[in-house]
Amino acid sequence: MAPSILIAEEEDSVAELKYQALYDGLQAELLPTQVAMMFMDGASGDQLNDIARICCELRTKVISVSTLSSASVHRSKEEIDVATNITKLCLEDLERNDIRVSVIGKRDSISDSLLDMITKMEETTKNNKSLHIIEAIDYTGRGEIIQACVALAGKVKDGVIQPEDIDENVFQQELETKCSEFPDPDIMIRTGGKYSIDNFMIWQMAYTELYFVEKDDLEFNKTSFVEALDSYQKRSRRFGGK
Amino acid sequence: MDPVAESQKFFRRISQSSNIMLFLLWHVVHLILSVLYIVREIFRAIENYLITNGYVKTYTNLNLDRVKYLGIVIDSDEARNTSKVVELLEWLSALGVKKLCLYDREGVLKKSKAVFMERFGSTENSVAGPLVSKKRMDFEFVSITDGKEAVAKAANLLFKKYYVDGDSEKPFFTEAHLTDALKTLGAVEPDPDLLLIYGPVRCHLGFPAWRIRYTEMVHMGPLKYKKLGLIMKAIHRFTKVKQNYGS
16 A cells, blocks of 8 residues: 555544544533634535534534635625535434524525525424524624614614613624524634634624634544534633623 | 353453543543643743844834734733733833723723823833833723623614604614714724733623624733733734735
């Protein structure tokens, strides 16, 4: 067998051992309930399946996924289609593993064929409870806040609510992440070596652990994900309190 | 001898052995990681020394024009140590930072505003030498009340202005509307380009969400362990990275 193949196989074995060793050290009660993932150009189906499987096993409840290229201005519908992650997941697998999927963001930026697929996935999986995957498509944090303002303005206009009754808690109920039982991520993992959240869930990330990874999307694998979880469980979090 | 019981015993022994192996492997991996972290901290200390004393030419000329507005987030418990905060500000002043936003959740820094303004509001030189010669800095002091609460208040302003009378058209707000409403409430400064976070936890502790959409954030560790070299490195790294700002 060629030496390069032998070296590659050995590296795979070492990586698998490292993954298994880290995974076995994780304690579910110390792990995040909600994970946010930011990819530069999108994850592969295998990466998503690995992440979803690990989250299900470790009882993570919600994972929010954003592909930054789909949130950028002036993207065509075709580019947004390619960048969308949840369509790389198989509906049968989602059903079998009791996983629910939802989409937040601007649906008028999505092509009709993708919109049909997403609607079907959301409808089919809406009663699943094991894990909730939320994909952000053409989504911006500021846009979400503005949308909440518009929704509350409508309620004020209709006399349902008075302006002085509106505080940050009422505001939070109008955000798109109200579809989730746990809207605020405990940890945000971003690939690509940039250290910003790029207008993703800016309202929700007040006390979110920020974990920036130098690896690009292709290099970020299940071991990288488990390393992030391992790093999270070592940190003490006070949510702004004492 | 019962072959089923024997085989069960055999597989149980194998399972126990493999559990022990994984247990040992987990500890070996964590031991290696701990050693790597220690080596990394030693390296960072050496790096800080070299950068601070000008041995690394790369960091001698920081392109501070790219950092128009620097944000500093400090854990409120650590912010009570005013001397450490003053030392940090002296370093930033010496580096040439002109506009600074200081944030802590509970508003401890707001209460010490007079101290900072008095020390950094003039151009007098320090007796300690050129490295800590003070230059004027423009400050903004921010706390949790300037975050989500301010956005809710700004939204209330818009609602009262446009929709309480019941004759208005269908609600239509843009980001510009909310930004203007926030300015009316006193938030007139731009978004920070770079946020340096001091504290035990790697999060921005509720810094006003409206203002950090494209802000680079770097966790610097606890304030008591701050290092000038690492500040210079963080600023240098920011100036070298191409900022897309969502495009």
